[in-house]
Amino acid sequence: MTNNDLSYGMLDRMVGLELRKAQTLASQTFLRVLEGRILPGHFTILVLIAHNPGQSQSRIAEAAGLDRSSLVPILKHFDNNGLIQRIPARHDRRSKTMAITPKGEDFIKKYTGEIQKLEDMLIKGLGRENHAKLSELLIQFQNLLKRDS
Amino acid sequence: MTNNDLSYGMLDRMVGLELRKAQTLASQTFLRVLEGRILPGHFTILVLIAHNPGQSQSRIAEAAGLDRSSLVPILKHFDNNGLIQRIPARHDRRSKTMAITPKGEDFIKKYTGEIQKLEDMLIKGLGRENHAKLSELLIQFQNLLKRDS
DNA sequence: AGAATTTTGTTTGATATCAAACAACTTTAT
DNA sequence: ATAAAGTTGTTTGATATCAAACAAAATTCT
Numbered sequence: 093m094t095n096n097d098l099s100y101g102m103l104d105r106m107v108g109l110e111l112r113k114a115q116t117l118a119s120q121t122f123l124r125v126l127e128g129r130i131l132p133g134h135f136t137i138l139v140l141i142a143h144n145p146g147q148s149q150s151r152i153a154e155a156a157g158l159d160r161s162s163l164v165p166i167l168k169h170f171d172n173n174g175l176i177q178r179i180p181a182r183h184d185r186r187s188k189t190m191a192i193t194p195k196g197e198d199f200i201k202k203y204t205g206e207i208q209k210l211e212d213m214l215i216k217g218l219g220r221e222n223h224a225k226l227s228e229l230l231i232q233f234q235n236l237l238k239r240d241s
Numbered sequence: 242m243t244n245n246d247l248s249y250g251m252l253d254r255m256v257g258l259e260l261r262k263a264q265t266l267a268s269q270t271f272l273r274v275l276e277g278r279i280l281p282g283h284f285t286i287l288v289l290i291a292h293n294p295g296q297s298q299s300r301i302a303e304a305a306g307l308d309r310s311s312l313v314p315i316l317k318h319f320d321n322n323g324l325i326q327r328i329p330a331r332h333d334r335r336s337k338t339m340a341i342t343p344k345g346e347d348f349i350k351k352y353t354g355e356i357q358k359l360e361d362m363l364i365k366g367l368g369r370e371n372h373a374k375l376s377e378l379l380i381q382f383q384n385l386l387k388r389d390s
Numbered sequence: 391a392g393a394a395t396t397t398t399g400t401t402t403g404a405t406a407t408c409a410a411a412c413a414a415c416t417t418t419a420t
Numbered sequence: 421a422t423a424a425a426g427t428t429g430t431t432t433g434a435t436a437t438c439a440a441a442c443a444a445a446a447t448t449c450t
Contacts, residue, residue: 098304101292102353106360107372108267109285110379113306115264115438117386119256133406134259145249149429155247157262159408162432186415186428204251211255217385218378223256226378229371230259236366237266265407298399307440313400317422335398337446 106232108170121157125210130203138200141176142192148181150187175199256382274359276318279352287349291341297330298337304377308323324348 103109122132132211136156144152153163169189170176175196192200215223273279283377285305293301302312314340319325324345330336341349364372 098289098296098300099292101288101289101303102357103285105373105376106379107363108271108281108360108378110305110376110383111260111264111267112281114379114382114386115260116306117383118260120438121386123255131406132257132261136252138277139250139252140247143248148427150427151247154313155249157258157265158265160429161409161431162407165406184416184428190428208251211257212387214382217248218381221382224254224379226252227254227256229260229367229378230256230263230376231254232335232367232371233363234259235365236264236272237263237291247397269408280436297397309399310401310439311437313438333398333446337399 109209120208124209126203126206134166134170135200135207136205137163138170138175138192138196141170141190142200143193146189148184149190153191170196271356271359275352275355283315283319284349284352284356285340286312287324287345290339291349293345294340295338296335297328298339300338316326319345 100106100109119132120186133179137152137158140152141147144155149167150160151165153160156163167176167178171178173195173231174193177191177193178188181189218226249255249258276347284304286301286307290296291299291302293304298312298316299309302309305312316325316327320327322344323342326340326342327337328340330338365376
């Protein structure tokens with residue numbers, strides 16, 4: 093009986109299901125608080141590019157937990173709007189190096205406060221220790237599943 | 242530095258991002274182990290119906306963390322394949338009561354072993370205490386976000 | 391009782407995502 | 421050096437999901 097009064101049977105406390113429900117709620121909360129002005133995944137991509145200039149698309153995609161192909165329309169959008177720049181990599185003619193633009197930096201700054209406030213709300217709600225423990229366990233969980241894939 | 246050697250900047254250890262990455266990996270692992278014979282969400286729905294006969298679609302959807310509308314094609318599929326039965330509810334003429342069929346029970350049994358084995362792998366990999374703590378924190382996280390929505 | 395509101399299941403777009411295939415290119419093996 | 425295998429970014433097709441709108445029915449309010 094995790095939720096309401098419905099029985100989950102063998103599903104009770106299974107991590108996969110709880111992950112999916114938690115993730116859905118987190119995403120919806122983000123969208124609601126940010127009023128749809130930016131998608132959580134898009135913000136992630138932009139910050140990753142800003143903090144790791146000169147990386148390939150594949151590496152950024154992997155760090156964001158996205159497929160390479162999912163990145164293409166996102167980057168096209170950022171490029172069209174002048175938030176990032178794509179420069180052909182010197183040593184690899186297939187690869188395109190990406191860098192944030194000043195406009196992109198402004199964009200990140202514009203939303204950083206609200207997003208940090210949302211995270212602070214989570215920290216306050218869970219307690220600082222629990223919040224840290226949750227992050228840690230989620231990372232451990234990922235490392236576990238990344239091995240055999 | 243949670244992943245690889247890329248920097249996450251302000252995103253480091255943010256729960257939302259770690260949740261999304263963990264959830265994606267969990268889903269992919271499930272699909273790979275079950276070889277696509279059943280989707281995680283579909284199995285969830287079926288077990289929920291089995292353990293909570295006579296519930297409305299809306300309640301099942303909520304318990305599974307899905308939108309009502311997302312349930313419609315899933316239930317249609319289960320109904321067409323004889324895994325569930327849909328009976329008009331007595332006291333509410335809008336509502337359709339659902340129940341598992343013997344064939345549906347067989348279907349659940351068929352995959353229960355493999356899915357439990359997958360969860361056992363997670364328990365073993367994380368450690369029993371960490372696994373329990375992760376479930377608990379995920380549920381706490383959901384309760385936190387459910388309040389103000 | 392009657393009107394206004396809410397709820398239920400559904401349909402209809404919209405979209406985020408992946409997986410597979412592809413050409414161009416690089417790296418590795420022979 | 422040449423062939424084989426792997427990688428990069430992209431296109432294309434499939435699909436899971438949601439959100440908004442809807443009619444029918446139930447509930448609440450006055």
